[in-house]
C-alpha cells in the first residue's frame with residue numbers, strides 16, 4: 354500500500370514521511386526526512402516553507418513511496434539516494450562500497466594534527482579505499498599532495514574513480530586494484546603516510562547491526578583471525594612502503610587496540626591510540642622508530 358497519496362500537499366507529505374519513519378523505528382527520522390526531500394526531490398527546507406501548499410506531482414509521490422518501501426526493508430538511506438556525506442563532501446555510494454562513517458573522520462582529525470601545514474606535499478597511500486572518502490578528503494585538504502588508492506574490488510574502485518572525477522581530484526590520485534600491497538613496488542612506491550580503514554569485524558561478531566550485515570559489502574566488513582587479519586598483513590609490510598619518518602594511520606574496532614599495539618611493537622613501530630567523539634578507541638597511529 355502506498356503511504357503518500359497522490360495530490361498530497363508538500364508540507365503534509367513532509368510531516369507524513371517523518372511520522373512513517375518514526376513509526377518504523379528509524380531513529381534519525383528528522384534528518385532522514387530532510388535528506389529524502391532535499392536529495393530525492395530537490396526540496397530544501399526553505400523551499401518547503403515557501404511552497405508548502407503546492408501539490409506533489411504523481412512522479413514525486415511515486416519516488417517517495419519507492420524510497421520509503423526500500424527504507425522499511427532496512428536498506429540504508431545512503432544506498433537508496435546513492436550518496437553519503439563525509440568530512441566536507443558528498444560521495445557516491447552503491448552496494449559495492451561501504452557507506453562512509455562519521456567515526457572514520459577521527460582519522461581525518463588526527464592526520465590534520467600530524468600534518469598541520471596544508472601546503473605540504475604529502476605522498477599518501479590509502480589501503481581499502483572504498484568510496485574514496487578518506488583519500489579524496491585528504492587530497493581536498495592538502496592541495497599539493499599526491500596519492501595512490503588501493504582496493505581489491507574493481508566495482509568499488511569504479512565508484513571511487515567517479516568520486517575523484519566529480520571532486521576534480523582525478524589528476525592527483527592513482528587507483529590500483531590490488532590485494533593490499535601486492536601490486537605495488539617497494540623500491541619505487543614510498544609514502545609519507547599510509548592510511549587505512551580495513552575490514553576488521555570478526556565473522557561471528559554478535560554486535561554487528563543487522564542492516565549493516567545485510568546490505569553492506571562483506572569484503573568491506575569482515576576479516577579473519579578475530580578481525581585482525583588485515584592489520585597483520587598491513588602492519589607487517591608497511592615499513593617497506595614508508596619513507597624513513599613515515600606513518601601508518603589505521604581505523605580500529607573498539608576492542609582491537611591492544612592487539613594492534615602488539616603488532617606495532619612486533620614490527621618495530623611506536624604507536625598511540627586516538628579515541629572518537631564517543632570516547633571509543635577508533636584510530637591507531639604507528640610511526641617508524643628512528644634506528
Ligand SMILES: C[S@@+](CC[C@H](N)C(=O)[O-])C[C@H]1O[C@@H](n2cnc3c(N)ncnc32)[C@H](O)[C@@H]1O
Pocket residue numbers: 450451452453454457480481482483484485486487503504505506509531532533550551552553572573574
Ligand atoms: C571498511 S571498508 C573502508 C572503505 C573506505 N576507506 C571507508 O573508510 O569508508 C574496507 C575496504 O577494503 C577493501 N578490501 C578488503 N579486502 C581487501 C584486500 N585484500 N586488499 C585491498 N582492499 C581490500 C574493501 O573492498 C573495502 O572497500
